[in-house]
Amino acid sequence: MDFSFSPSHELLRQVVRDFAQQEILLRTAEIEEAKHIPRDLVQKMAQLGLLGVPFPIQYGGAGAGEIGYCILMEELGKVSTSVAALVGAHIGIGSMAIYLDGSEEQKRKYLTPLTRGEKIAAFSLTEPHAGSDAAAIRLSARREGNHFVLNGSKIWVTNGPIADVVTVFAATDPSLGPRGGITAFILEKDTPGFSVGKIDEKMGILASETGELVFEDCRVPADNVLGQVGQGFLTAMKALDVGRLGLGAASLGGAQAALEACARYAALREQFGTPIAQKQAVQFMIADSLAEIEALRSLIYRTAWMVDTQQDFTRLSAICKLFGSEAASRVADRAVQIHGALGYLRDYPVERMYRDARIGEIFEGTNEIQRIIIAADLFQEYGVRVNP
Amino acid sequence: MRVAVVLRSICDPSSLRVSRGRGVIETGRARPILAAGDRRALEEALRLHNVGAHLVGLGLGSGAEGFLREAAALGVDELIHLRGEGMPHLELDESPWIELLAEGFERRGAPDLVLVGHRLNNRRASPLGPRLAERLGWPLLTRALQVEMDSGGQVRARCAGEKASALWEAPLPCVVTIEDGPRSLYAPLPATMAAGPGELEVWMNWASGNAEKTVETVDTNAAPEVRGEKLAAEPRRLAQALAQRLRRWGLLD
Numbered sequence: 075m076d077f078s079f080s081p082s083h084e085l086l087r088q089v090v091r092d093f094a095q096q097e098i099l100l101r102t103a104e105i106e107e108a109k110h111i112p113r114d115l116v117q118k119m120a121q122l123g124l125l126g127v128p129f130p131i132q133y134g135g136a137g138a139g140e141i142g143y144c145i146l147m148e149e150l151g152k153v154s155t156s157v158a159a160l161v162g163a164h165i166g167i168g169s170m171a172i173y174l175d176g177s178e179e180q181k182r183k184y185l186t187p188l189t190r191g192e193k194i195a196a197f198s199l200t201e202p203h204a205g206s207d208a209a210a211i212r213l214s215a216r217r218e219g220n221h222f223v224l225n226g227s228k229i230w231v232t233n234g235p236i237a238d239v240v241t242v243f244a245a246t247d248p249s250l251g252p253r254g255g256i257t258a259f260i261l262e263k264d265t266p267g268f269s270v271g272k273i274d275e276k277m278g279i280l281a282s283e284t285g286e287l288v289f290e291d292c293r294v295p296a297d298n299v300l301g302q303v304g305q306g307f308l309t310a311m312k313a314l315d316v317g318r319l320g321l322g323a324a325s326l327g328g329a330q331a332a333l334e335a336c337a338r339y340a341a342l343r344e345q346f347g348t349p350i351a352q353k354q355a356v357q358f359m360i361a362d363s364l365a366e367i368e369a370l371r372s373l374i375y376r377t378a379w380m381v382d383t384q385q386d387f388t389r390l391s392a393i394c395k396l397f398g399s400e401a402a403s404r405v406a407d408r409a410v411q412i413h414g415a416l417g418y419l420r421d422y423p424v425e426r427m428y429r430d431a432r433i434g435e436i437f438e439g440t441n442e443i444q445r446i447i448i449a450a451d452l453f454q455e456y457g458v459r460v461n462p
Numbered sequence: 463m464r465v466a467v468v469l470r471s472i473c474d475p476s477s478l479r480v481s482r483g484r485g486v487i488e489t490g491r492a493r494p495i496l497a498a499g500d501r502r503a504l505e506e507a508l509r510l511h512n513v514g515a516h517l518v519g520l521g522l523g524s525g526a527e528g529f530l531r532e533a534a535a536l537g538v539d540e541l542i543h544l545r546g547e548g549m550p551h552l553e554l555d556e557s558p559w560i561e562l563l564a565e566g567f568e569r570r571g572a573p574d575l576v577l578v579g580h581r582l583n584n585r586r587a588s589p590l591g592p593r594l595a596e597r598l599g600w601p602l603l604t605r606a607l608q609v610e611m612d613s614g615g616q617v618r619a620r621c622a623g624e625k626a627s628a629l630w631e632a633p634l635p636c637v638v639t640i641e642d643g644p645r646s647l648y649a650p651l652p653a654t655m656a657a658g659p660g661e662l663e664v665w666m667n668w669a670s671g672n673a674e675k676t677v678e679t680v681d682t683n684a685a686p687e688v689r690g691e692k693l694a695a696e697p698r699r700l701a702q703a704l705a706q707r708l709r710r711w712g713l714l715d
Contacts (some may be wrong), residue, residue, distance in 0.1 A: 085531050085654045093648050123651035130696065136651040137696050 077375075079141070086127075086142055090149045093122060099153040105281045106426065109274065110236075111160055120191020125164060129173055133181055134189040140316070140381035144323035144374050151327025155430035156281035158324040163232035164188070166317035167438070168195025171241040172260060174316075175301035175309045184239055184260055196237035197317075198228040198287055199310050205230075206443050207462075209252035209307060213289060215244035215259065220296050222246070222259065224267070224289040232437070234285020235272045238263050241313070242287075242294075243306045250304065258306035260298040267292030278429035315391050317438050319377055322394030325402035325434050326370050332402070332427045333363045336409040339416075350412070359408040366401040373397065389451040396444040399434030406431040463611060465515040466573035467507040468563075468590065469533060470497040470552050471523030472583060489551070494525020496532075497552075499579020499588070503640040505647045506609055507577050508536055515611070518573055520544060522559050523552055530662060535649035542566070546666035552582060556590045564597045566665045572598070572635060575617055580605050580639040591639035601632040605641040 079087070097118060098105075105111055119125055128143035129135025136142060143165065150158040169188045172180060172195075187193045204210040213226030224244055234240070239262060246257040261268060271286040301309045337360055340351040350356045377390040409424040410417035417424045435441045443462070450460035473492035481488050496504075504519075511517045518540040519533040530541045544562050552559060567573070582588040595602035606619035607627060615634045620627050622641045693703050708714035 081527075081531060082655045085528060085535065085649070086651060088528055089532065089649050089651065089654055092645075096645055121650075122648050123653075127651055131652060131655075134652075136655045138651065138655045142655065 079145075083138065083141055083145060086136070086138055087145045087149065089122075090124065090146055093119075093124070094149045094153045094157075098150070098157055102154055102423075102426075105154065105156060109280050110283055111157055111281050115157075116160070116191070116194070119161075123191075125161065125191035125194075126169075126189025128165065129169070129185065129189045133173070134186040140319065140378040141375065143320055144378045147320045147323035148327040148330070148374070151324035152331040153327075154281070155324065155328055155427075155433070156279045158327070159232055159279050159282035159433075160194075160236075162317060162320045162324060162438075163197060164195045166320035167197035167313045168233065168237070168239070168241055170316050171197060171258060171300060171309055171313040172239075174312050175258065175305075176260070180260060180298075180300065188239060193238035194233055194236050196231050196233035196240045196285075197313065198231045198234065198240055199243045200228060200230045202227065202229050206440055208310065209256070211243060211245055211256065212248075213242070213244040214248075215246045215257055215294075217246070217296070218293075221293045222257075222296060222299070224259070224261075224292040224294060226289055228287040228289075230273070230437070231285045231287055232282060234287055235270050235283040237285075240287065241300065242289075243310050246303055246306075252307040254304040256306040256310075257303045258300035258309040259294050260300050261292075261294055265292055265294060277432065278426070279433055314438060315388050316381065318395035318444070319374065319381065319387070319391040321434060321438055322370070322391070322398030323374050323378075325395075325398035325431070326367065326374055328427060328431055328434075329363070329367050329370065329398075329402040329405040332406045332409040332424060332431075333360070333367060335422075335424050335427070336360065336363075336412040340412055356412055359412060363405040363408055366405060370394075370398050370401050389448055392439075392444040392447040392451075395434075395438065396441050396448065399431070399441060402431040402434055403428075463510075463515045463575070464518060464571075464573040465507055465510050465575045465577065465611075466518040466520050467500070467503050467533075467538070468576065468578040469500050469504060469519055469521045469526060469529045470559075470579070470582060470590075471495070471521065471525035471529065472497050472553055473551070475583070494523065494528070496526075496529045497579050497582050497588075498584070498645075499581040499640060499642050501579070501645060501647075502643050503577040503579045504533060504536070504538075505645075506606070506640050507538075508647065510575075510609065510611065511537055511539075515575075516540070518542060520563065522563075523549075527662075532649045532654070535653040536647065540663075542570075542663045542665060544665045549666075556582075556588065556593070560590060560593050560597055562665060563594060567598065570663075570665075574634045574636075575609075575611065576600075576635075576637045577609065578637070578639055580641050584642075588639075591637050595637040598635070598637070601636045603630050603632055603636065603638045606638045607641050607643070609638055609640075 123136050126135035127138045127146045128140055131137045147158055150161055172185045188195050199208055201211050215222040215224050242259045242261045243256055245255055247255040267290045269288045273284040340356050341349055343350050374394055377387050377394050380387040406428040410428050413422060413424050416422050446462050453460050471494045473489055474495040477493040479488040507517055517538045519530055519538040521530040521543045524545050526543055549558055578591045580587055592602055603619045605622040607622055608620045610618045616631050617634055617636045618631050619638055621630050693700055
């Protein structure tokens with residue numbers, strides 16, 4: 075066994091860490107206050123090649139694979155969950171769906187500008203009536219000659235308001251259900267009949283832009299069908315499998331940052347004549363957090379290695395997302411507790427970390443859905459088919 | 463025109479641990495970082511590279527491998543690593559490193575211009591630039607904000623002063639120390655992952671008389687992921703890695 079990173083991945087981490095610490099962390103307050111990620115920052119990330127890290131060089135990526143993507147998400151998660159959410163939606167699911175199931179022509183036309191950061195991607199599956207029950211989507215796609223006509227809406231679309239390219243899932247034949255009745259499309263933002271609304275007043279990840287997409291007789295060329303007609307649900311699940319791993323890595327970064335913040339504070343804050351780091355109550359919280367973080371780190375990079383070596387990783391990526399997001403919430407909760415009243419103040423980063431961590435348990439498949447995926451995968455070995 | 467830039471590896475102050483009991487600063491688990499002033503020097507060197515200079519990166523200290531890889535990803539043409547058993551931390555004593563640099567230049571050929579950060583860290587000016595210039599008998603320009611070289615063998619630098627900057631000129635060869643400034647350059651990530659074949663020359667322990675053993679050439683490429691005998695990488699790098707192994711095993715000339 076070899077748990078070391080390659081020199082290239084080490085350097086990638088160093089460059090991303092330097093960039094994140096110097097270009098993002100110092101602007102976190104400004105970014106959260108503005109409730110959007112400044113365009114100049116997105117442009118800098120694009121120039122660095124950060125928006126195409128896992129994808130092959132021939133499509134404009136850095137060729138760093140899933141290990142590189144997890145390094146990226148971990149380092150971004152340390153400084154800003156909002157920025158990690160933008161990158162996760164752009165790379166992990168939006169662009170990833172095109173990379174996994176796009177034709178060579180679609181990859182050249184859409185994936186390359188996305189990996190270079192010339193365009194931003196989003197992934198839209200959830201609808202007002204189809205959240206965890208993703209197979210129940212109602213956005214309809216009716217074939218008319220060389221086009222499909224889309225009608226309906228999508229909601230909770232990360233990057234929706236800023237995306238140039240959206241991966242959209244629509245029902246082409248509702249009678250067939252998810253296996254055969256859902257088709258994936260690549261949609262350009264200027265397509266007539268397509269409009270976007272921004273959802274504000276979220277609890278956390280304030281700078282990540284979340285949108286509602288509306289389709290009114292929106293005509294999408296048949297050439298923009300992603301994969302095969304009727305196979306869109308499979309495309310969505312494959313992309314989400316990869317995306318969940320990235321979310322787990324971002325949770326790892328967020329948890330690490332929360333742990334470092336409260337350990338620093340505990341070493342300085344004195345009560346009863348000694349630093350509170352001397353108190354067992356605090357030590358136990360710190361130790362529990364570190365144990366969870368180290369377990370998560372091993373899980374994340376083992377799973378990333380499995381992705382890069384083409385092994386089956388569906389179960390493990392769901393575990394990464396489930397365990398990672400809940401561990402991050404627990405660590406952030408302990409960080410607030412160790413800070414006491416100060417942890418409840420907006421002036422202290424742990425307050426933001428606590429709010430930001432919570433979304434990890436909800437988006438890209440709630441943790442309840444992750445538990446179903448994990449259990450279903452396990453029960454397959456026992457000949458039991460689990461129905462959600 | 464050959465321009466050498468000094469890249470010193472120092473301990474990340476945030477990773478140092480103070481042992482109250484033993485009354486010492488523990489450096490064992492410290493993370494090496496590139497001295498901030500040298501990063502600015504590298505940025506200035508790359509500007510000269512863009513107008514035709516041949517760049518040599520001189521990495522000082524055992525933690526400099528990473529910076530040399532980063533320098534390669536940024537476009538530095540030639541990489542030299544200075545290291546050695548018994549060499550002191552740069553923060554403690556730069557003298558042996560200055561001697562190693564000077565002897566290296568005498569043995570391997572001196573550059574036309576040496577750029578080095580004015581400060582080693584945030585606290586104090588570094589003696590490396592002035593003392594290297596003295597050791598080599600070269601002119602010195604300090605606290606340069608911007609450097610230009612002309613075809614007539616002169617270097618021109620706008621240098622920071624107490625209240626204003628001033629333009630200074632000196633004949634080549636010359637040592638120039640670069641003033642601190644905000645970082646503006648990061649190695650593009652595709653270049654960090656797809657670093658081409660490269661060689662890293664190592665200078666070590668000339669000062670202690672081990673000159674015959676001290677020059678070696680090693681491969682600085684990112685080794686592709688190796689899992690047992692399975693190699694996974696982009697096709698070009700995969701082919702390089704395979705050829706490297708075949709040569710090592712004597713199966714390929």
